[in-house]
Amino acid sequence: MVRRFLPLLLLLSFVGIAIWALTAEREEQVRSKLVGQPVPAFALEPAIEGKPGLSSADLAQSEGPRLVNIFASWCLPCKAEAPLLDALAGEGVPIDGIAVRDRPSDILAFLDEHGDPFERLGNDPRSEAMIALGASGVPETFIVDGRGVIRYHHQGPLMPADLPALRAAWEEAR
Amino acid sequence: MMRPKQQRLVLVVAALVALGGAALLALWGLESRAAYFVTPSDIVAGKVEAGVPLRLGGMVREGSLDRKPDGVTVSFEAVSGADVVEVSYTGILPDLFREGSGMVAEGRLGADGRFLADTILAKHDERYMPPPLEKAQAAGETLER
Amino acid sequence: MIAEFAHGALWLAAALCLMQLGLGVAALRGEQAISRAIRPIAAIQALLVVTAFAALIWLFWRTDLSVALVAANSHSAKPLLYKIAGAWGNHEGSMLLWLTVLTGSGALFAAFEKRLEARTMAASLAAQAAIGIGFFAFLLLSSNPFERLNPSAVEGKGLNPLLQDPGLAFHPPTLYLGYVGLSVAFSLAVGAMLTGSVGSALARAMRPWVLGSWIFLTAGILAGSYWAYYELGWGGYWFWDPVENASLMPWIAATALLHSVGVLAARNALKAWTMMLALIGFSMSMVGTFLVRSGILTSVHAFAVDPERGAFILFLLTFYIGAALLIFGWKIGHVRDSEPFEPVSREGALVANNLLLSVILALVFIGTLYPILAEAMGEQISVGPPYFNTVIGPLALILALLLFVGPKLRWRRGGPLFSPLGIAGLLLSAAMLVITFLLGWNLTILERLGLSIAPGLALASLAPLWGRNLLRTPAPITGMVVAHLGLAVLLAGMAAESGFTKERLVLARPGEQIEVGPWTMEFEGTRPVAGPNWTAVEAELRASRGSGPVLLKPQSRYFSSPPTQTSEAALATDWDGQLYAVIGQGSESEGWQLRLWWKPLVTLIWLGGFLVTLGGLIALIGRWWGEWRRRRRLAGSGYRERRAW
Incomplete structure (x- = not known):
């Protein structure tokens, strides 16, 4: 039977x-092991005129936590997350950007079209900072606390559904 | 000639034996022929035997891509975290293969610690698709040769 | 308006489908009068769905960008053929296609099947409707293809350029026809188990559906394989990729079922076994669809992947197949015993065929799913050609050896094991084996055995025609012989491709000469070319071996929307094989990467596949023709067949 x-x-x-x-939960293969570690040393030239560049020293001497967003003007998902970043910047969240393998003219056009949430904007033409931070693509977003320690790492575009986790990590990083 | 009832029993037993045999054969085949997925860190940590079929996943380090004089052999460094493994490959690189991007190499570890790739798969740089855009793009694949 | 009407038609069809289920159940419980209404319901339902599908094709044809699906998957600059193919080149459209085929075959089944007992018929139609409802719900609730976009898009988002290929445009629909044909066999098995009427009549009703879907699956797999061969530019025709395995598994099950349903029809034997295979056939179609759509297996083939949709398919799969297997366990004991037979007999050979095919199916299944199992245990593993070739190659060869004797054995009690042609074939194979050694060919064991078995098998497969008047041979027998002959040709092609392929990978400057096997290729240079939505670098290669030169023009194409690069391999076919050329990266100063293959006898793979499909077609058309003539004769003699309804 x-x-x-x-x-x-x-x-x-x-x-x-x-x-x-x-x-x-399917872990991404190349995930950063840097959460909880200090930001690796890097120093990026300003990506566009009139906005300072970004270095690991800037992040280490901040008053509170900051969001670091790695993006590129040629990246479609980056456009998708742009409105959310603008909204966060509107709330007063300090955001720094790293533009990967990009041209200043393209970055300007991108910021014109999709808004500019960034306080500092580093140019990373050879993806050096991106790789140092353990990112495997664009866009990715980090929360770095006031002492320059990476507290949170998000891969892919930030979507409204990701906000609760992001906010929780943000409160913790304060 | 067997009675139908006996015959049915014989057939059921034959089916069970066949499936059992299939399972054993599969286990043997998987044991000896399947390729493990490893990262450069696994190789640096000495967890990987030379000569065994493997899949190596990692990022291509910027500036490490080197073309050999024959024009068709390349070598580059695959990284994960701080660990680095040199990969050597003879063939046409996939269209989406770029320095600074992710890649997966199929092949085996040589005795000298270099990874000898038979095939390279490149990961899309823009593989992250938010749901609305994903619907728009219908581009779900993450790997392309 | 068209989109809204089509959407409405789908809802109406879904309601009719629900009605069909209810009426079918009522008829099964003895309300014979009600069951008369089922046939027109099945027909109208199919008509509505076909109309909706035609509307979708129309919207794609016109590139109506106010429809979200069109905007997401089409582009005004796309060639017309691919605009139309775009209708089913995406998730929503392909689900609608699936339903179109499902309801269409349901209607055909309801309209033309007249010999099956009424209660079994009603139960089968109820089962078919139950399957339909699940997919209607899926389509209407989670993937409506007619959703509007407000405001409408300015330009479409294009289609994956890899999919802009005639082979692939018609590959998925062909496979779907095969999958859905197996759903009719599934419904019939469920219906027959419920009414306890598993027997020859059922097998005769089931056989055309199995044969038809087997033909489509064979053709679909061949098309997909040929697509991979020339479109991907990797020089191979089969990669044991999960997506390929997903289409191969239903084919293996259908092949086994095709052979066992013949035993049930002719000898009223192997009842439970055949029912099980009918369930497995459609199960494998669902499992395959699930694996491809859910994305739980990473594949190198492009496909729309979505875990939520995967969950829905998994739910349907669990529900339908679980229910069917419950019915199997509960009812199969009531099925009367099968007719007995001796081990050495046609039945015995077919049982051996079925067991071997089942083992092969299990091996493919395990190999395909093992990576998931391993991941559950914390390991990442990929299972590829080394596993599949090693474990399946020998079994396939044993199956080929079985063909030397099987088709010529007698039903029930066997006569002599070997027919004259069978012995001749075996001798030819043995001679061929010796020849491969004498010629000093450097081959692997599998290649050597394959090359030896193939010619003998070709000879032995003709045995059923021995001593027959070819013109009066029944079409099913001719079809079987052609299909088995095709297998021999296929085997020869695969072994030759694997054993004799010559490959060169070079960096060449214009004017250079490259030797590949017996060919000398002269690299003339590159030039830019442009198509409707792409630009490309095209290389010109002049190949010769004594006789006149052949021109090969491989391309490296760049598509703008979405930005993608693809390799277009160039093929040149000669009587004894194919030249295959791919261009990689390069520049005028440094030279270009060229990958060149000479693949002797690779054409036999496609010829063999074609013969296998043709054999199936001959058998199917022959049976239809026979049935039609029988009815004509009955009608002519003034006898009206009593309708079962």
Whole structure:
């Protein structure tokens, strides 16, 4: 009798594995191990005229936590997250930017079209700072506390659904 | 000639034996033929045996790409965290392969500690798609050769 | 308005589908009178869905950018063929296509199946409707293809350029036809188990659907394989990629079912086994769809991936297949015993065929899913060609050896094991094996055995025609012989491709000469070319080997929307193989990377695949023709077949 239901058991074990695979948190392969570590040393030239560049020293001597956003004008998801960053900047959240493999003219056009939430904006033409920070693409966003320690790392564009986690990390970093 | 009942039993037993055999064969095949996914850190930490088929995932370090004089062999450094492994590959690099981007190499670790790749897969730099855009793009793939 | 009308038609069809389920259940419980209404309901339902699908194609044709799906997947600059193919080149459209085929085949089944017992018919149609409802819900609730965009888009977002290819435009629909055909076999099995009428009549009703879907699956897999061969530019035709395996698994199950349903039809044997295979066939279609759509397996093939949709498909899969397997466990004991047979008999050979195919199916299944299982245990593993070739190659060869004797054995009690042609084939294979050694060919064991078995198998596969008048041979037998002959050709092609391929990878400057196998290729240079929505660098290669030169023009294409680069391989076919050229990176000063292959006899793979498909078609059309003539004869003699309804 059991034998007749054997195929059903096989199906259920398949479904079990599949549910696990669908729900399990799938860690990105190249995730930063730098959360909890000081920002690696880097110093970036200003990306556009009239706005200071960004260096790890700037982040280490800040009054409170700051958001660091790695983006590029050629990156589609960066456009998607731009409104949210603008809103955060409007709330008074200090945000610094790192423009990866980009041209000043393109960056200006991007900021014109999608708003400019950045206090400082470093130019990273060879992705050096991006790699030093352990980012594997654009956009990615970090929370760096006042002492220059990375407290939070978000990969991919910031979406409204990501805000609660971001705000929680922000409160903790204060 | 067997009675139908006996025959049915024989068939069921044959089916079970066949599936059991399949499972054993699969286990043997997976044991000896499947490739583990490793990072440069695993290799630096000495967790990886030379000569075993592997998949290596990591970032291509900026400025490390070097073309050999034959024009078709390249070497570059794959990094994860602070760990670095040199990768050597003969062939046409995928269109999306860039310095500073992620990549996956299939191949094996040589005795000299270099990774000898048979195939390189490049990760999209813009692979992160927010749901609304993802719907718009219908571009779900993360790997391209 | 068209979009809104089509959307309404889908809702109406869904309501009719629900009605079909209710009426089917009522008929199963003995309300015979009610069941008459099912046939027109199935027909109208199909008509509504077909109309909605036609509307979607129309919207894509016109590039109506006020429809979200069109804006997301099309582009006004796209060639017309790909605009139309874009209708099903995305998740929503492909689900609508799935439903179109599902309801369409349901309607065909309801309209033309007249010999099946009424209660079984009603139960099967109810099962078919139950499957339909799940997909209607999926389509209407979570993936409405007719959603409007407000304001409408200025320009579409294009289609993945890799998908802009005739092979791929028609690859998914072909596979869907195959998957859905298996759903009819599934419904029939469920219906027959519920009414306890598993037997020859059921097998005869099921066989055309199995055969039809098997033909589509074969053709679909071939098209996909050929697409991978020339579009991806990797020089191979099969990569054991999860997406490929997802289409291969239903094919293996359908092949096994095709053979066992023949036993059930002819000999009323293998009842439970055939029902199980009918359930497995459609299960594999659902599992394959789930694996591809949910993205739980990373694949190198481009596909729309969404875990939520994956969850929905998983839910449907669990529900339908779980229910069917419950019915199997609960009801199969009531199925009367099968007719007995001796081990050495046609039935015995077909059982061996089924067991081997089941083992192969299990091996593909395990190999495809193992990476997920390993991840659950904290390891990351990829399972690729080394595993699949090693474990499946030998079994496929044993299956080929079985073909030397199987088709010529007698039903029930076996006569002699070998037919004259079978012996001749075996001798030819043995001679070929010796020849491969004498010629000093450097081959792996599998390649050597494959090359030896293939010619003998080609000869032995003709055995069922031995002593027959070719003109009077029944079409199903001719079809079987052609398909088996195709397998021999396919085997020869695969072994030759694997054993004899010559490959060169060079950095060449214009004017340089490159030797590949017997060919000399002269690299003439590169020039820019442009298409409707791409620009490309095109290399010109002049290949010759004594006879007149052949021109190859591989391209490296750049698409603007979305920005992508693809390699267009160049192929040149000669009587004994194909030249294959790919251009990589390079510049005028440094030279260009060229990857060149000479693949002797690779054409046999496509020829063999074509013969296998053709064999299926001959058998299917032959059976239809026979049935039609039988009805004509009955009608002519004044006898009206009593309708089961």
